[in-house]
Amino acid sequence: MSNRTIIPFGPQHPVLPEPIHLDLVVEDEKVVEAIPSIGFIHRGLEKLVEKKDFIDFVYVAERICGICSYIHGMTYCMSVEQLLKLEIPDRAQYLRTIWSELSRIHSHLLWLGLTADSFGFESLFMQSWRIRESILDIIEETTGGRVIFGAAKVGGVRRDVSSVKLDEIMKKLRVYQKEINTIGSVFLNDTTVKHRMQGVGVLSQADAKSLGAVGPMLRGSGVSQDMRMTGYASYGKIGFTPVVETAGDCYARTKVRILEIAQSVDIIQKCIEQIKEGPIEVKVIGMPDGEYFARTEQPRGEVIYYAKGNGTKFLQRMRVRTPTFANLAPLLATLRGCQLADVPVIVLTIDPCISCAER
Amino acid sequence: MSSISKSPWVIHYDGSSCNGCDIEVLAALMPRFDVERFGVINTGNPKHADILLLTGSINEQNKPVVQNIYNQMPEPKVVLALGICATSGGIFRECYNVMGGADKAVPVDLYVPGCAIRPEAIIDAVVQALGILEKKRAAMNAAAV
Numbered sequence: 418m419s420n421r422t423i424i425p426f427g428p429q430h431p432v433l434p435e436p437i438h439l440d441l442v443v444e445d446e447k448v449v450e451a452i453p454s455i456g457f458i459h460r461g462l463e464k465l466v467e468k469k470d471f472i473d474f475v476y477v478a479e480r481i482c483g484i485c486s487y488i489h490g491m492t493y494c495m496s497v498e499q500l501l502k503l504e505i506p507d508r509a510q511y512l513r514t515i516w517s518e519l520s521r522i523h524s525h526l527l528w529l530g531l532t533a534d535s536f537g538f539e540s541l542f543m544q545s546w547r548i549r550e551s552i553l554d555i556i557e558e559t560t561g562g563r564v565i566f567g568a569a570k571v572g573g574v575r576r577d578v579s580s581v582k583l584d585e586i587m588k589k590l591r592v593y594q595k596e597i598n599t600i601g602s603v604f605l606n607d608t609t610v611k612h613r614m615q616g617v618g619v620l621s622q623a624d625a626k627s628l629g630a631v632g633p634m635l636r637g638s639g640v641s642q643d644m645r646m647t648g649y650a651s652y653g654k655i656g657f658t659p660v661v662e663t664a665g666d667c668y669a670r671t672k673v674r675i676l677e678i679a680q681s682v683d684i685i686q687k688c689i690e691q692i693k694e695g696p697i698e699v700k701v702i703g704m705p706d707g708e709y710f711a712r713t714e715q716p717r718g719e720v721i722y723y724a725k726g727n728g729t730k731f732l733q734r735m736r737v738r739t740p741t742f743a744n745l746a747p748l749l750a751t752l753r754g755c756q757l758a759d760v761p762v763i764v765l766t767i768d769p770c771i772s773c774a775e776r
Numbered sequence: 777m778s779s780i781s782k783s784p785w786v787i788h789y790d791g792s793s794c795n796g797c798d799i800e801v802l803a804a805l806m807p808r809f810d811v812e813r814f815g816v817i818n819t820g821n822p823k824h825a826d827i828l829l830l831t832g833s834i835n836e837q838n839k840p841v842v843q844n845i846y847n848q849m850p851e852p853k854v855v856l857a858l859g860i861c862a863t864s865g866g867i868f869r870e871c872y873n874v875m876g877g878a879d880k881a882v883p884v885d886l887y888v889p890g891c892a893i894r895p896e897a898i899i900d901a902v903v904q905a906l907g908i909l910e911k912k913r914a915a916m917n918a919a920a921v
Binding site: 436483771 | 799800838
């Protein structure tokens with residue numbers, strides 16, 4: 418038997434934009450165990466509900482994470498709206514869906530880029546991010562912000578988008594879709610890329626279920642589960658079937674995400690076809706009272722917001738279960754037994770968002 | 777103008793930011809903004825870096841990490857606090873696990889507010905940092921003579 422060595426991975430590492438530390442116990446080149454230590458980005462923002470009232474807290478919720486920012490804010494609003502028993506107008510629901518899907522597209526493109534970087538395909542990294550900038554342009558035109566755009570608020574949305582603008586967006590998205598297909602085919606068909614991803618970091622369907630994986634990680638392992646199936650916002654009216662792959666390796670997870678980009682474009686198209694003129698917000702009356710769980714699908718998987726109100730303008734308790742946190746246990750399971758050189762690719766295929774996980 | 781300001785190498789570390797600023801730092805290196813055409817290269821090794829881009833606030837756990845990166849960088853070096861969290865703690869200032877801005881751990885040369893900071897602001901800050909690098913270098917040379 419060969420000697421065991423411990424190789425530290427992170428917190429400062431070139432493939433990680435965010436700090437997480439893994440102690441990789443290796444025998445020769447094989448990883449025997451991965452021991453994580455987290456807490457570098459813990460801020461303790463759930464406790465801020467005691468200092469910021471329920472309307473202001475939307476800004477904090479959006480800053481839980483800078484990538485899935487919009488969906489965080491929206492889910493928080495959904496939970497508070499339930500406590501206030503507010504009925505959100507249709508147009509606001511459709512706009513929320515459109516922005517959610519735009520966030521998903523930009524997040525998946527960002528992820529594709531980082532993954533390409535993790536296996537050293539620099540130009541693919543650049544191409545993915547080039548297209549992502551175009552998506553950010555659409556977001557900036559409609560909301561005024563690039564990554565944290567504060568479009569959701571308790572009771573509706575902050576801005577309306579004219580129907581002319583919506584048609585323009587759709588035309589642009591169709592063009593970008595073609596470009597995304599081009600880079601997508603490199604990810605899915607290039608021999609070198611396939612070598613780095615096929616059969617690497619396999620997570621079986623049983624493991625994915627028992628370890629509580631969420632999002633593309635779960636769907637890449639053959640489980641058909643997506644919170645959008647519950648029909649929140651306007652997904653119920655549009656109809657939704659999740660993208661599922663069965664192999665459970667890095668390649669399957671990549672394929673799920675690439676297909677989800679195309680699906681998001683279709684969802685936006687359906688929204689734009691169905692959206693009708695109308696109010697975009699309702700007046701917020703009363704104080705939140707009672708408790709509620711709001712569940713939505715982020716680019717990384719299911720997010721759960723728990724809010725408990727006590728009839729005052731400050732919530733009593735707010736709790737977030739983020740997708741990356743749920744995916745950490747499956748990640749450690751997939752790292753066991755892999756090659757040291759594959760560690761960056763496997764870590765990235767869960768689409769880690771550490772600031773979500775640690776808050 | 778010496779070689780250092782013709783091709784400054786930057787290293788990025790995320791203190792405890794929300795990711796928004798980190799992603800914008802990466803976006804500044806991408807084809808749209810492409811700072812690499814000015815010779816700015818992102819490195820993962822502090823020993824190769826001239827400019828430290830810090831995003832996010834400082835807490836007990838990441839303070840030694842930030843100081844470690846800073847100490848490994850060769851002189852002359854410049855530290856940029858990017859985003860409002862690195863400047864003062866921002867929206868998270870009142871959180872129990874936030875000590876404050878980047879200056880709680882290392883000396884900061886430039887504060888660049890914004891939430892999230894825009895890539896244009898990052899590029900502007902790096903250009904200003906070149907002037908500071910030159911000054912520090914001149915001071916080092918004068919002290920050596």
